[in-house]
Amino acid sequence: MPKVVTATYAGVCFGVKRAVDILDKALDTGREEGRPVLMFGPLIHNPRFIESYRDRGVEIVDRSGIRDHAVIVIRSHGITRDEEEYLKTFSDLRIIDTTCPFVQRIHRLVAERSRDGWAIVVLGDAAHAEVEGFVSRIDGPYFVHPPDLSDTAVTALDRFLRAHEKFFAVAQTTSQPDHFRQLIERMGSICRETRCAFEYQNTVCDATFQRQETARELAHAMDAMVVIGGRNSSNTAKLFAIVSAENPRSFWIEAPADLTAADRETLRGVEAIGLTAGASTPDDQITELAEFLEAL
Ligand code: SF4
Numbered sequence: 528m529p530k531v532v533t534a535t536y537a538g539v540c541f542g543v544k545r546a547v548d549i550l551d552k553a554l555d556t557g558r559e560e561g562r563p564v565l566m567f568g569p570l571i572h573n574p575r576f577i578e579s580y581r582d583r584g585v586e587i588v589d590r591s592g593i594r595d596h597a598v599i600v601i602r603s604h605g606i607t608r609d610e611e612e613y614l615k616t617f618s619d620l621r622i623i624d625t626t627c628p629f630v631q632r633i634h635r636l637v638a639e640r641s642r643d644g645w646a647i648v649v650l651g652d653a654a655h656a657e658v659e660g661f662v663s664r665i666d667g668p669y670f671v672h673p674p675d676l677s678d679t680a681v682t683a684l685d686r687f688l689r690a691h692e693k694f695f696a697v698a699q700t701t702s703q704p705d706h707f708r709q710l711i712e713r714m715g716s717i718c719r720e721t722r723c724a725f726e727y728q729n730t731v732c733d734a735t736f737q738r739q740e741t742a743r744e745l746a747h748a749m750d751a752m753v754v755i756g757g758r759n760s761s762n763t764a765k766l767f768a769i770v771s772a773e774n775p776r777s778f779w780i781e782a783p784a785d786l787t788a789a790d791r792e793t794l795r796g797v798e799a800i801g802l803t804a805g806a807s808t809p810d811d812q813i814t815e816l817a818e819f820l821e822a823l
Contacts, residue, residue: 530799531820532749534741538813540734540806542627543571546603547809549625554583557598562621564598567610568656570625571603571807572760574781595619604656604700605630607663630657633697633730638664645726646691648672648684650710651699655761658699674699674706674765681713688717693724700732701762701806703739703769707731734806735762742766742803746773749801751794753786754779755816756805763805770803782812783819795823 539547550570557564565588569577577587585600586592590613593599598621599614605626614622626634637647647669651658662669670687673680688694696714698707711727718725746752752770756763758781771777776797778790786794794800800820804813 528821529750529794529797529823531817532745532799532801533813533817534738534745534801534803536734536737536741537802538804538806538808538810540732540738542603542629542732542734543807545627546570546625549623550580550585550600553598553600553623554585556621556623560598560621562596562598564600565593566600566602567593567606568602569759570600572757572763573805573807573809573812574757574759575812576807576809593617593620597621598623601626602656603627603630605634605660606656607660609663626660627700629700629730629732630660633661633700634664636697636728636730637661637669637695638666640695641665641667641669645693645695645724646670646687648687648694648696648710648714649699650674650696650702650707652761655699657701657761661697661699672710674702676706676709684710684713685717688714688723689721691723694718694726696725696727697730699761700730701735701765702731703765704729704731704736735765738762738766738803738806739769742770742801743773745801745803746770746777749774749799750797751776751799752778752801752803753794753816753820754803754805755781755812756808757781760805760807762807766803766805770801774801780816783816791823794820 601624653671754767767779
């Protein structure tokens, strides 16, 4: 029977816990006021969690599904400025915002700096809702640098930096700290050459940093690693990238049932399995997985 060790920092972060607490209160409000509760896109990137709230009557809607006389809950990674304005067009919509305060801080930072004439560089995934929320609040030029730091991205960054005079950089909260450090070094060296002004705020969330570091250490020490979290979860994807680079016997699942017979056979054959979880994975899903692995 393999020994199972859970990473010191794994699973739900402050922002997700806060969002879930607020969502529970929104359900009470909906009941008390006789309003349907709508979730504006998935509150967190965890399909099993979202399904459990759907079972409790919450409707997951996009823009077209929003209607008056309802409670609308804004997800933890925020919405765009345009979506915010759209919500204000309803006359009787109760808006409950669970946007993580760390994400709200980045909204403020990029809005203020861009208004003051700084060109903004964001490290992150341009298609991720959190980054869409950042760029929607930028009044002026901006560049989204993808997390992979590929040659193409670096060339495009070079071009952007040579076209403006002062820059302010931030990162998507779930970025790998090493990627942000490399970006800052690159920007610093170009700005020394072109004499442009350059400032930044390291906005990688501590919760992300702690989860990534403890996952890396655990992956190094264990015979195999299992990461649990939504396939659509950006921070879980990054955790998996880190542990699989450290330990080739790594698996990413949303539930124990995702482990194939061959995966289970591999895990049964090792002495110690490390377990970690994305910041949107509830504790009960981690416990369920630990018990499953211990019983292999
Ligand atoms: S990972 Fe950080 S920024 Fe994102 S929801 Fe959690 S606490 Fe907030």
